[in-house]
Amino acid sequence: MSADSLVNKLTAFLADDLERTAAAKLAGRLAEGGHAAAAFELLTELREGSRKVASAAVEALPEVVALLPGEAVVTWIDLAVSLNEQSGAASIKFCKESAGLLQAMDSGVAGPALAMALELAEQDANVALEGFRQAAGVAAAAGVEALLLWGQIGADLAKLDYVLGIEYLRRGPEILKVLASEDLKAWASVSVKLVSPNSLGKPDYMAALAFFRTSPALLGDLATPAVRRRVLALSGVLADHSPEQAVGFLGEAPGWLRLIRDPQWQERVLQYGTLIAERDAAAALAYLRRAPEVIDLADPDAPAPPPATMDRFDKWYRGGMEVLAYNPDAARAYFAVETRKALEAIEEAASGVALRSVARVLKLFAEGLSGHPVTIRPLDGSKGDESTIALPARMRRYPSKEDNLRMYKVLTAHEAGHLEYGTYDLPLTRLADLAAQAGLRYGRASASPPTSLEEFFQLYPHPLLIRDLWMMAEDARIEACLKAEYPGLRRDMEAVAREEVARRSLTHGMSVRELIVELLLEMSATDPDEVRVPDALADVVERAWALLRVVSIPQATAEDVVRAVHRAYVLIEELTAKELPTPPAGASEGSNQPLQPRAGEEQGGAYRPVETFAHRGVMDATRVREPEGGVGSHGEPSLSGGSRSRQAPRVRRDAASVPTPVEGLPSASLADDARVIPEEETGAASLALPGVRTFLYDEWDGQIQDYRTRWCRVVEQTAPEGTEEFIGLVRSRYGGVVSLIRRYFEGIRPPGLRRMRRQADGEEVDIEAAVEALVERKAHVSASEFVYIRRDRRDRDVAAAFLVDLSGSTGQQIGPGGARIIDVEKEGLVLLCEALEAIGDQYAVYGYSGQSRHDVQILVLKDFDERYGPSVWRRIDAVRPLVQNRDGAAIRHALRRLSERAAKVKLLVMLSDGRPLDDAYQEEYALEDTKAALREAKALGVHPFCITVDREARGYLERMYGDVCYLIIDRVESLPERLPRIYKALTT
Structure with a gap:
């Protein structure tokens, strides 16, 4: 294309937005420097992208051409094109503001400023625009040579956090008056660290923005x-x-x-x-x-x-x-x-307590706890024998002597607890199955069984990780034992634990697994609900804690701890396997291999042991060795993997205290098994009202085939009271029925003692059996030795929990008389309570309703240890239809209450008017969760029975209740009389 033709085309292009004379003059200026072709090509590209932006560029072009040399004009148009590719609005602003910005620049600044902005435009249009706006001030403060570094840091910061990047660029001219350009990165880095999440979990920029705005004056x-x-x-x-x-x-x-x-x-x-x-x-x-x-x-x-x-x-x-x-x-x-x-x-301030000044007192204290001779020595890194307790030579953790002595006492109690409760007396033969599993799973099986717990840990790819989990869980068990058996220690132990947790501060240098263990460690020492868990780790931390918390009880044993730790290790390994490469079979974390990148870089690398709390001390897994002859180290047979100087009776653990896989669920791995946790965790804080307690429970999601952990918040409180008028009306209406029910149930109450004939021992001779035995001897026939009568106590041992649906649908009328479902339920409860009082079973009645998973209300109408009397009568009278019903959470809470009762037979009776319904709890989701909760009941040895008054329930009951027994009552008005008979059939 000839030069004249190019100028004519460019003139025609510009004339669409400019006067013909001005367009021709502008085209001639661009042609004089040989930049007409490039300008025409870029303007054409800009118009193809946006007619509006192209017009804005052409309108600004006369002033830009007057302020810039030809090459810089082409760069200016190129920048407008680049900005338009990402944001037409930013490109228009750039065109309109350019004349004023260029006038403020020295002659040698415009070209570098445009070049810098053009580089930034490849990342973000608004970042480039802000950089160009501040370029004149930056060049004036630090010189043109600082532009590129300043702009690049701003772009990098904006890539990390857009808000900070823009504010950094805006404050560039001010900060560079007091700060060298090589310090800009450090300045920007501080701002990033000042961003913290607010109460809603969103970034709070107030501190960072205030830093950007005030630091120029402060540093100046x-x-x-x-x-x-x-x-x-x-x-x-x-x-x-x-x-x-x-x-x-x-x-x-x-x-x-x-x-x-x-x-x-x-x-x-x-x-x-x-x-x-x-x-x-x-x-x-x-x-x-x-x-x-x-x-x-x-x-x-x-x-x-x-x-x-x-x-x-x-x-x-x-x-x-x-x-x-x-x-x-x-x-x-x-x-x-x-x-x-x-x-x-x-x-x-540095005052402390020397160990030598209190060693004798601590020795007597430890021997009183453990029942064994104990040696107290300074902690110097050397290993002592099993009766040695090593403590810091000087305790200077607190300013006061009293607090330091308290710390010594808590440390000593911990160490003595390891001796008393069998930490180091665990027979490793008990772990043979775990050793075999670990060896097969990780390909680290050894020719001979491990001779110490430390050798057992070496069967795992990350022995330092499982060792940390063991120390944390075992220490938590010891603390639970000490608090239960020595209540006087509880206050000091809890106070020290709170102080130690408060001192912890998670650093950015931790790997994912290290951070998980750190969080579990804090949860083991204090209220788990007070530990702030990052959202990204909430699932794995909660599921690991569900496995480990069940051994933080006095009834747990050293063997229980190792087994729980094994499950937690497998869970953590599986749930973090995508980010964390497993070391090869020949590698070990104990070797001198270089550490891998930390969290935030690759999330991988070798595991570094997490520092335990000072009041717990460091445990030595090599001390856990197979005792000779299967006898504890202090000469006492070890029934539970540990020995005690004063063998207190061990309470048999209730089934709810350990995680149990639910029947029918797939268990491809132990990580899957960990999802089924029947026992839930109490909330950290009660509500302001007296008698109100909060609990968190898992919920089964059938779509993902997994539990949503800590998903439902249950609020338990005593039901409000009304009057005693309702009880009087029921007794008046069902007077004959009440008397008949009481006599009927009194008739099935078992007698106090039952004569058992033909026993091997007893209080008296069974004459008939004795005569038969004598005849057999004279006939030279082998005679029976069962010739006594023994009187055995024959008690009913039943605990029953009744769950009553109080959802809004129970307000539905069921007959011409105006009676509602809730009224019939209340009448049935009165008759049932009369029957249960006659038979003497322990029972509780709970109403349930709520609104969303955050507020599942459990109203205590009668608790297990509460007398059936005027207070209960008034609560039943005050029962009213409420809102919705989330059955799964209510069932799990009732199971929790039943797990606290010591009874041979545990029964859960659920009375509902229809299918469960709540916010985000409908159709299949609600049915599957209710079914899972009932399976959990059966797995815990509780017998569930469901009663519904929904005549149209057959379509969904089979799917919801599965193999759990249930009954549909077609005539709702018959419920009061049928309910006691149903209970009798369930318990006899």
């Missing part, structure tokens, strides 16, 4: 670039632990540092502060607040501290670091010096 108030660099480094470390403390530091730092006149000393103080902050943020803040005073106390008149002052300051700092190694609280007190008597304050 500091003496030198080196000091600013130190402040940023310290801010980043503090933000790793606590964004709030980092913000507090940034606000106070200029004031502190002004009190230190020498910039080199400012750097020194900040450097030490960073080292302290890496261990404890609060201690670092206390140090920084008092450091100027300590320097001033040394030599208040010197402009710069002499070497002697530096030595004294360093000694003060090193003393604090030594205290910090033992106790962050004591270190905070150490650094909080406020008077001239600094050394006295430090000594008091």
Whole structure:
């Protein structure tokens, strides 16, 4: 194409939006520099993308051409095209703002600014636009050469977090007046760490945005670039632990540092502060607040501290670091010096208790707990015998002597508990099946069985992981035993545990599995509901905790712990297998192989042991060895994998205390089995009303064939009371029936004693059997030895829980008289209670309703240990139709209550008017969950029976109740009289 033809075409193109004369003049200017072809091609591409954007570009072009050389004009059009590819709005803004922005730029800035923006446009149009807007200010503050680095950091930050990236670019001109461009990355990094989730789980940018807006002034108030660099480094470390403390530091730092006149000393103080902050943020803040005073106390008149002052300051700092190694609280007190008597304050803050001064007291204490001779020695890393308890040589964890002595007592109780409750007396032959499973599963089977628990752990690909799980679970078991048998220890143990958990701070350097174990460790020491679990790990943590929590009870044994830990290990391994490569069979975490990338990089790598709580101490798996002759180390037969000096009777564990696979569910792996947890976890806090308790329960989702863990929140409370008028009306209406029912059930009450004839022993001779035996002897026939009569107690041992549906549909009228389903249910409950009082069974009656999975209401009409009397009568009277019914959660809560009763026969009777219905709990989902809950009942040895008054229920009852017995009552009005007879048939 000839030059004239090109100019004519370009003129015609521009004339669509400009006057013909202006268009021709503009085309000629572009042709003079040889840029007409490139401009025409880009403008054509822009119009093809958006006619509106192309018009905006053409309208701005005359001013742009007047301000830029030809090559830069082409870059400007190219940038408009790139912006339009992502955002037409951003491209239009760019075109309209360009003239004003270019006028503010020096002659040598526009080209680099456009080039930078063009690179940023490849990532995000708005990021590029903001970068171009701030380019003039950045170049004025730091020079044109800083543009590219500044822009690239902004783009990287925007890729990580768009809000921060845009704010970073906006504050560029201000921050570069006080900060070197090479420090921009550190400045941006602090902002990222200051973003924290709000109460809704969404990012809270307030602190980060405030930092961007205020830090130019704050940093500008500091003496030198080196000091600013130190402040940023310290801010980043503090933000790793606590964004709030980092913000507090940034606000106070200029004031502190002004009190230190020498910039080199400012750097020194900040450097030490960073080292302290890496261990404890609060201690670092206390140090920084008092450091100027300590320097001033040394030599208040010197402009710069002499070497002697530096030595004294360093000694003060090193003393604090030594205290910090033992106790962050004591270190905070150490650094909080406020008077001239600094050394006295430090000594008091670092005060501790020497082991040698309390060893005898602790020895007597441990021997009283364990019943065995015990040796107390300092903890020096060497291994002692089975009767040795190793403790820190000096306890300086707390500022006060009393608190340090309490810590010694809790540590000693833990160690004595390991001796008393058989931690190290577990016969490894009990674990032969687990060893075989692990060997086959992981291909690490050995020719001979393991001789210690440590060798057993080596059968797993991650022995350090399973060892950590064992220590955590075994310590939790020991704590449960100690609290149950020695209530006086409970308060100190719980107080220390709370303090230890509060000190924990999860770091970004943890791998996924390390973080899981850390969370489980905290849950084992305190209320699990208070432990904040990241959403990404909630499923695996909750399911692992469901397996481990069942051994945190006094009835659990050392063997139970290892078995639970095995299941938890398999679960964690399976659920994190996609992210975490398993080491080869020949590799071991104990070897000197280099660590893999940490979480956030590859989420993989070798597992590093998680530091246990100080009050629990470190356990030694090599001490768990096969005892000779199958006898415990203290000469007592070990019935449960452990020995006790005073063998207290072990309570037989109820079936609800251990996870049991539900019949009929596929169990391809132990991870699948872990989903079936019959026992649920109590909520952390009760509601404000007295007598109100909250619980969390799993819920079965048939679509995913898995439980939704901790899905339903059940709120149990005593039902409100009405009057006694309803009871009077029922007794009046059913007077003859009530009397007949009471006599009938009294007739089936078993007698106190029953004569058992022909027994091997007894209180008297069975004359008839004795005569027969004598005749047989005289006839030289082998005579029977069963010639006594024994009187055996013959008690009914039945616990029954009744669940009554109180959903809104029970308000439906069922006859011309205006009676409702709820009224008939109430009458039936009265007659049933009269019958149960006559027979003497232990029973409870619960009504249930609710609205959504977050609020399943359980109303206690009568509890097991409650007398049937006026209070119960008034509660039944006050029963009214409520909202909806989530049957599965109600059944699981009733099972929990039944699991707390000691009875040979446990019965769950459910009275409902129809299919379950609640928010997001309908059709197949609701039926499958109810069916799963009833299967759980059977797995726990509870006999469920379901009664419904829904005449149209046959279509879904078979699917919902499965092989559980149920009954459809066609005539609702017959329910009151039939209910007692149904119960009698179930229990005789």
